[in-house]
Amino acid sequence: MTLITTTSDLEAFCRDLAGADYITVDTEFLREKTYYPQLCLVQVAGPAGAAAIDPLAEGLDLAPLIAVLNDPSVLKVFHAARQDLEIFFHLTGRIPHPLFDTQVAAMVCGFGESVGYETLVTKLAGARIDKSSRFTDWSQRPLTDRQLQYALSDVIHLRPAYEKLRKRLARTGREHWLEEEMAVLTDPATYRVDPDTVWQRLKIRTNKPRFVAVLKEVAAWREREAQRRDLPRSRVLRDEAMLEIAAHAPAGVEDLARTRGMGRGFAEGRQGQEVLAAVQRALNQPESEWPQVEPREELPSGLAPVIELLRVLLKMKCDENHVATKLVASASDLEAIAADDAADVPALSGWRRELFGEDALALKHGSLALAVVDRRVRIVPVPKECGDAP
Template identity: 35%
Template sequence: MTIQYIDTPEQLQALCVQIGRHDWIALDTEFLREKTYYPKFCLLQIATPDWVACIDPLAIADLSPLFEAIYNPAIVKVLHSCRQDLEIFYQLSGKIPMPVFDTQIAAPLLGFQENPGYAMLVSSFLNVNLSKAHTRTDWSVRPLSPEQIEYAADDVIYLCKIYTLMCDQLDKLGRLDWLNADFALLNNPELYQLSPENAWLRIRGKNKLTGKQLSIMQALTEWRERTAQQENKPRNWLLADDMLLELAKLQPVTVADLAKVRNIGERTVNRYGKTLCELIDVARQRPPKPLVEKGKPQKKTQQTEAILDVLGAVVRIRAEENSLNPIILATRNDLEQLLAGDDDCLLLQGWRYNMAGRELQGLLRGDYRLRLRDDAVEISPVSA
């Protein structure tokens, strides 16, 4: 298949006409993020079973015709592990190109493990081992070699083939519609909006901090996130996570004190020292945002283990009915999260919720019951 390399507005206009003739397209992006906060968009690959194209966003100033074509709601966008790709589109246009089909999300319904890699799917479906020759390519350097372009195009060429095979298999199993709710969740802008106020929630070790320490860590983390966004630098270039915790514990109040902190870096002290000390001083005087340990597992008791066993029985029943490995539907850890009230539990999302999560919640509330009948376990509403 000849690869179209699109690096002029005229070529882009012609490609957009091609895109409009299809009801689905496969997409992939190449980007760099090692030296920036926001991903640097370097290449976009698009394919259908009939053609493949690589679009150079560094050579074309106005990509609005491309966005208009891709954002057509009549066209399904097929991607693998699409969160970062969709983040790029969201940051460039403020919108998310829906509808999407994510082969990584769909794969467990065909018996694959949770979050399988793209190379695994290519190998399993097509018996092809992907080359790793250009894994470390700097996609911002021009010109791209023919080998680099072919490497990039292969991803969407194979993605087309995988999508076709996946849809055929899911359709035969009656499972295509199961994924609608999972894919709809990807249309939530909050997934791609990076909030400085909540950045502290991602810091490991925060649970070990005392009140003042936690308040300081929260203030410093919010400052780091805002500054990284404004200067478009990786957040760890400003302060690493372990340094945030260290400063929260040491609480330096002068630039001289700050300079004595091990591994702080002279440049950081010179450029941001006064600001950091002011933040620390203010944060020490105010209470921290509450630390809510969401989804904390309950203490393991015999009763807890018995409840998990009952929930696991429901999972096994529903998995068997749908010819799935029970582990794909829910692990023991998933059940523990459900029992702990964790809103992020997989059993409360998408097809898993419809297949088992709703019933499991009802069972925990007492709305459902289990009973033995004819050597089988039945699940039914209490009112039945």
């Protein structure tokens, strides 16, 4: 097992990676006590071997590794890449490219939705992963041999898994199915957080403009404060307290101190004053500028059975084609298709339309039907005169 703790060793390792067709990459990190993930270990495997790189080692410069990650001639293979890519984006301002995510590829190849690494490498590489170090504290030093063995297994077994997935994709002609998903993962906008929009992630039970206006300002303050102090959002202000503040719009320290779960010390201190200022900013805006939340529209009467039929068709088509349903259409996609033939959803464009969308519209309009044949759901043609009947 190789643990790299010096820049010179990292440079030598990266020289061997420079000519590789692809490398496999994984990270170990912590973020329970911070806003930004704390990078604790980077594991990389190439054709000549694998190494764990210690970014916490004194004096270690990650520049040689970053150069390889940004080398367009070397494919970077991750499993469930989003959090790893977020780390590198915040570390360097760039996203490793080109990219291949084996979790997405596995969904395309019929391994189910969001398949885990252990499941994938067991099926494709015949490997058994020792999970005993999964919840270890990766910031503690020194790292044990067991920890390093576990960490390196995440990239060593990923190589044969990637090779087999790549062959399956080539055999089925589905390489282009990954393009949309990879485009999302390599888009910097995926990893940028706009404080002015974070309120939209919260579960709210009212669409009253005054409530939403206050919530938007307080949520934006919390996000900036969490970023500034590098703390988890909940350590700055819990969601429940923020929603209560939005509901009551406290005008002063006494009102704010009565917020459930908030101490007087917070209300009287700097943060309390800033929260009150955020509330006042919202209330000082013209009502015409308050955010508007459109109420969720009720489905038209009679659409529920249509949605259920589309759900059955989706499951059948995905089973037949060995692809995860999550990758083809979501529940909201099905609702949109049931209501509108021209719905702006991924399931009605590109390869998804070929696989599912066209048949979904045909089923909706009665030009095909579903039947149980030999205990399996099958598509059956509908005679034209029947399809045209009112």
